[in-house]
Amino acid sequence: DAGITQSPRHKVTETGTPVTLRCHQTENHRYMYWYRQDPGHGLRLIHYSYGVKDTDKGEVSDGYSVSRSKTEDFLLTLESATSSQTSVYFCAISGGDRGPSNQPQHFGDGTRLSIL
């Protein structure tokens, strides 16, 4: 399995609090992604990164920010969590160091986030 670690694995927090999720990889892959998975919606892309300090928005980026200061770490931040952000969050990596063209993505085991 690809070396991807997500932390924390579970978190319960209150509306209005900031939350940061971490994705750590040991594969030196250039591309990293954050998805959320909700019943009836499959996986939806939040943000992705194509290199250190290089990020772009996905389909559902409102209310989320990301940062990537090192190749191995990609952080997802909910500045002020809302109940609609209760979900399972997955990190994925792809592409090696030359880009992901026609390559699969490898997923972490997810973070289950509940916002009360």
Place this chain on the structure above:
Amino acid sequence: SQQGEEDPQALSIQEGENATMNCSYKTSINNLQWYRQNSGRGLVHLILIRSNEREKHSGRLRVTLDTSKKSSSLLITASRAADTASYFCAWGGAAGNKLTFGGGTRVLVKP
């Protein structure tokens, strides 16, 4: 979905039977991929088929791609209880760096 869908949403079969699920998409693609997700785990890549390919095999898996119909199918032959999972298709656009996922098919293989 605005971008594509999978059917059926759920499938229940007996061990030893074949399972077929379909994926439709609406955009031009660079490649199409299939993933499996076991309960409580992340997605695991199964197979990738490029837009210029029509069929691909991997063990008990057979994937077809019809770009004229913007559709793909995944066939699992001689299913096993361990194949019980959700299966997702995902397609990559021209740039190939992002995937869009279908809603998934839940497969239950009964022993």
